[in-house]
Amino acid sequence: MTYPSVVALGEPMVEFNQTRPGEASYKQGFGGDTTNFAIAVARQGVSAGYLTRLGNDEFGKLFMQLWKDEGIDTRGVQMDSGAHTAVYFVSHGEEGHSFSYLRAGSAASRMTPSDFSPELITSARFLHVSGISQAISASACDTVFAAIEQARNAKVAVSYDPNLRLKLWPLPRAQAIIRATIGLCDYFLPSIDDARVLSGCDDEDAVLDWCFQAGAKNVLLKLGKEGVIVASASGRTRVSGFPVNAVDATGAGDCFGGALVARLCHGDELLAAARYANAAAALTTTGYGAIAPIPHAEQVLALLEKHGKEQPV
Secondary structure (H helix, E strand, C coil): CCCCCEEEECCCEEEEEECCCCCCCEEEEEECHHHHHHHHHHHCCCCEEEEEEEECCHHHHHHHHHHHHHCCEEEEEEEECCCCCEEEEEEEECCEEEEEEECCCCCHHHCCCCCCCHHHHHCCCEEEEEHHHHHCCHHHHHHHHHHHHHHHHCCCEEEEECCCCCCCCCHHHHHHHHHHHHCCCCEECCEHHHHHHHHCCCCHHHHHHHHHHCCCCEEEEECHHHCEEEEECCEEEEECCCCCCCCCCCCHHHHHHHHHHHHHHHCCCHHHHHHHHHHHHHHHCCCCCCCCCCCCHHHHHHHHHHHCCCCCC
């Protein structure tokens, strides 16, 4: 039996994205940080699977069709007749984009460590998890830690994006849980904004120092349009971003993570994978929504070719 190279665990969400600032017009799409990640992996030509619970409702069925269309392995997806699929709304204004959620009691929040076949994790090359999955409920948090333990025991690499959402949990709990998770993962993928809040530091080097004090092995500190700092015990390198006509940054960080892990699976060194992931993340900001604008490999390669494969650092 063949298993996917990358598996992601988390909460998928149906998205309603405002099409024009100030107007009550929304386009239905899909989101959720870890499903964005999984689709980014698949669109770069690497097999991906997803672990979650969905409501046995129309939105849940839409997700199953989406994943089928994207080639995502759904053997780790359970349908829950007693809970709903989560929903969120994206609004746009002068301050950027903002989110409103209808996720309390979602099917994914009812995940437990016994829900998933261990083979889906232990047969993979990468497991991806996020702080959002830890924040939505205590049982989901337990499920994340159990999945990480299974991955580590099988020598499966773990990538982790804290994706801090203070509407979901208080900062002290978030800091404690996220710090406890950092030392268990191989690739830590925070945004600079999240990392500053979590660490209490402002300076980038101080933020990175905090990450390593927490036990990080490799840190990809995402700087938005400015690119990323790739840091490990061997040094810290700034990898620049790509200029594009950005209209919506929803899901860009998730796309970065998925593209990065996909390129690591393809055999890239970490800096080369980060350059590729920067290009993928830039392209996803040129369209609205979390998933629709995630680029395929040929689009990313075209942007790299346009700007030179060796981006300045």
